[in-house]
Amino acid sequence: MRKHIAATVDVARVAESVRSIPDVAFATDYRYMCSEGGQTLLRQAVKEHGLSRIVVCACSPRMHEATFRKAAKAAGLNPYLVEIANIREHCSWVHKDKEVGTAKAIALAKAAIAKVRLNTPLTAGESPVVKRALVIGGGIAGLQTALDIAEAGYKVDIIEKSPSIGGKMAQLDKTFPTLDCSACILTPKMVDAAAHENITIHTYSELEKVSGYVGQFEAVIRKKARSVAVDRCSGCGLCMEKCPSKKAASEFDEGLRTRSAIYIPFAQAIPNVPVIDREQCLKFQADKCGLCAKICPAGAIEYGQEDELITNKYGAIVLATGFTTIDPVRFGEFGYLHHKDVITSLEFERLTNAAGPTQGKLVKLSDGKKPKSIVFVSCVGSRDTTERGKSYCSKICCMYTAKHALLVKEKYPDIAVKVFYIDVRTPGKGFDEFQRRAVEEYGVEYIKGMVGKVTEEGGGLAVHASDVAAGTKIVAEADLVVLATAVTPSSDARKLASMLSASIDTDDFYTEAHPKLRPVESPTAGIFLSGVCQGPKDIPETVAQAGAAAVKAIGLLSKDKLLTNPCVAHVNETTCSGCLACEKVCPYGAITADYKQVNSKGLKERRLIAHVNEALCQGCGACSVACPSGAMDLRGFSNKQIMAEVDALC
Amino acid sequence: MLAEKQSTEQNFEPLIVAFCCNWCSYAGADLAGTARRSYPANVKIIKVPCSCRVNPTFILRAFLRGADGVIIAGCHPGDCHYTTGNYFTRRRMTLLMGLLGYLGVDKARLRVEWVSAAEGNKFAEVMTDFAGTIKALGENVKLRDLRCK
Numbered sequence A: 001m002r003k004h005i006a007a008t009v010d011v012a013r014v015a016e017s018v019r020s021i022p023d024v025a026f027a028t029d030y031r032y033m034c035s036e037g038g039q040t041l042l043r044q045a046v047k048e049h050g051l052s053r054i055v056v057c058a059c060s061p062r063m064h065e066a067t068f069r070k071a072a073k074a075a076g077l078n079p080y081l082v083e084i085a086n087i088r089e090h091c092s093w094v095h096k097d098k099e100v101g102t103a104k105a106i107a108l109a110k111a112a113i114a115k116v117r118l119n120t121p122l123t124a125g126e127s128p129v130v131k132r133a134l135v136i137g138g139g140i141a142g143l144q145t146a147l148d149i150a151e152a153g154y155k156v157d158i159i160e161k162s163p164s165i166g167g168k169m170a171q172l173d174k175t176f177p178t179l180d181c182s183a184c185i186l187t188p189k190m191v192d193a194a195a196h197e198n199i200t201i202h203t204y205s206e207l208e209k210v211s212g213y214v215g216q217f218e219a220v221i222r223k224k225a226r227s228v229a230v231d232r233c234s235g236c237g238l239c240m241e242k243c244p245s246k247k248a249a250s251e252f253d254e255g256l257r258t259r260s261a262i263y264i265p266f267a268q269a270i271p272n273v274p275v276i277d278r279e280q281c282l283k284f285q286a287d288k289c290g291l292c293a294k295i296c297p298a299g300a301i302e303y304g305q306e307d308e309l310i311t312n313k314y315g316a317i318v319l320a321t322g323f324t325t326i327d328p329v330r331f332g333e334f335g336y337l338h339h340k341d342v343i344t345s346l347e348f349e350r351l352t353n354a355a356g357p358t359q360g361k362l363v364k365l366s367d368g369k370k371p372k373s374i375v376f377v378s379c380v381g382s383r384d385t386t387e388r389g390k391s392y393c394s395k396i397c398c399m400y401t402a403k404h405a406l407l408v409k410e411k412y413p414d415i416a417v418k419v420f421y422i423d424v425r426t427p428g429k430g431f432d433e434f435q436r437r438a439v440e441e442y443g444v445e446y447i448k449g450m451v452g453k454v455t456e457e458g459g460g461l462a463v464h465a466s467d468v469a470a471g472t473k474i475v476a477e478a479d480l481v482v483l484a485t486a487v488t489p490s491s492d493a494r495k496l497a498s499m500l501s502a503s504i505d506t507d508d509f510y511t512e513a514h515p516k517l518r519p520v521e522s523p524t525a526g527i528f529l530s531g532v533c534q535g536p537k538d539i540p541e542t543v544a545q546a547g548a549a550a551v552k553a554i555g556l557l558s559k560d561k562l563l564t565n566p567c568v569a570h571v572n573e574t575t576c577s578g579c580l581a582c583e584k585v586c587p588y589g590a591i592t593a594d595y596k597q598v599n600s601k602g603l604k605e606r607r608l609i610a611h612v613n614e615a616l617c618q619g620c621g622a623c624s625v626a627c628p629s630g631a632m633d634l635r636g637f638s639n640k641q642i643m644a645e646v647d648a649l650c
Numbered sequence B: 001m002l003a004e005k006q007s008t009e010q011n012f013e014p015l016i017v018a019f020c021c022n023w024c025s026y027a028g029a030d031l032a033g034t035a036r037r038s039y040p041a042n043v044k045i046i047k048v049p050c051s052c053r054v055n056p057t058f059i060l061r062a063f064l065r066g067a068d069g070v071i072i073a074g075c076h077p078g079d080c081h082y083t084t085g086n087y088f089t090r091r092r093m094t095l096l097m098g099l100l101g102y103l104g105v106d107k108a109r110l111r112v113e114w115v116s117a118a119e120g121n122k123f124a125e126v127m128t129d130f131a132g133t134i135k136a137l138g139e140n141v142k143l144r145d146l147r148c149k
């Protein structure tokens, strides 16, 4: 049951016991401090009692610090003369005994009072906003975000690491539950983005480095060498046809087909310009061939092309790095490596896609014949608390498995289709109806039970599983086994997170600033989250979140100036010895050194003094600890303030 | 006599100061609260912008004033909001632990933990475990400066 602070903390007693502390002019309790009433009370108290500092004992400062600072400002006080004692999340909500809770709340209040005594008025500076956004990832999430930002009139750059935009959605066949063709709804968006005057797309590009901060990010983008001149290539495709090296596995087709060394990943790719896979190309590997350069009618082949580094400034950055799926090799029991006819759901998508390697004909990979029976296995690697799997639910697998099963039955009613599942989870508009249709109308057989192993038997496969309803073990024959592998964040999510100082969880999904109230923002100001990189999502949810991320980015870009954090480092020039230990630990290069005239023990002398660039300083405080003379301190979290808190608590 | 000593030992409520960085661990503590994951009330949190803001003197001061345990919680290595702050924390605290050992203070009284904003459960577990350790270690008598109070 959710309760108020007062359930486990005697708030009247907290007020009572701090009242007698020297300098405390007024203390009271109130039920809803963050409400309008609470703020009025605060303003009145400041006026009536001539208060010069405020301590609010309430919920986490992460929730309402800004609210109370605003109220202080309205009462004519500097907003930084407010401190919050967190007696909700850190006290009332975690301690059940009222005596214990009250005692701790009093201690926390005393610490905040000790600190606030030493607070000084601070004024936030201003920093300009670059009116341009960077979107990382060119899948449906990134495209939607970019389009929305561009439509609002701001410039957007998209970087996509693969040779074409489109992402995972481009690989899919149909989408649930409406069964519209994935490519048919995605490609117009790709074209829109490519044609938009406010959007610049950098494909085959990666983020190299980011510096700066909200409103003023500076990004270095590495445009990998395509070996083909984008402006000259007409996309005729002659080079791909003639290329003698055709053994590379097609990434787009999940390795179900091979491609040439010079290739365009798929027919509707944007840009429709090939790239040379240098690992596969004979010219690069053995200095032979060179055929494509000879035959290209536009003379667009450039073997000598090098990676290009582009540096740009951005006000906002949106992460839309999407997902990949867990490697089924981890789950040896399914025999993915040993049986050709054990495939993943994404491979199945390519197999049933009319533009796929079999033109949509469903065949066994082992012999090219039509399968007579198919078994789908859900939760491969999802809801798996062992080391090898992921503990979360991948959310989309139940629905796409139902989609696959239904599509098979629709095209080939004679194929027997079984689905093994732990639970069927189908919340969503039209989702449950869809899954039921697969069962009731199309005769897909759903069996609740886990699959133990897949073996080869009599030329086909045997799926050994439990049937929970019947309480027995069963062996199901299958010509094809399809594994619904868990959704996992893109492999470079963690690298990007550290580059951008964006938070990431233990599963490598980006963390939002608040799970309920700020779901599309990273805790790092100016970084926004779009799509599956934040957590598993289906397409409509991804699009909705992409739009929300765009709105947040637009909100930022529409401002001319941002208020900066005034809690930054500052130097006491008379005690600074100029050793510059501070400079070495500053992650932002915010500390420089200048020769200055200073007063040292009554003598005037000119010496080296550290200097803090307040616009660059982010207020971590590393320098204040590194400083041997204590000359470097941090506003808002000064040595004296923290020491006062320690003294109050101990 | 012995029985009396044992009973005071059982009633011993240690004083524990937790320095939590604003971006990960303080938020983790908030999440522990939101999820009602309880931990001993002996733990009192001081917010710092980054774990690297914790000056070893704050810790020594806490011990002098009678704290029985001090714990510093920051973002996981590599995840510091300020990129490198917790690396400094890690090195500084390793040195400080050596110094504490030299001073005759059990270095288990000082702990460094990485707790992310998403790890409310871990926050509660870590604090419960640390409080247990400190309770078992008993009162911090070695560094306590009686004039401090």
Ligand code: FES
Pocket: B021, B022, B023, B024, B025, B049, B050, B051, B052, B073, B074, B075, B080, B081, B082, B085, B086
């Ligand atoms: S911000 Fe958490 S350790 Fe630096």
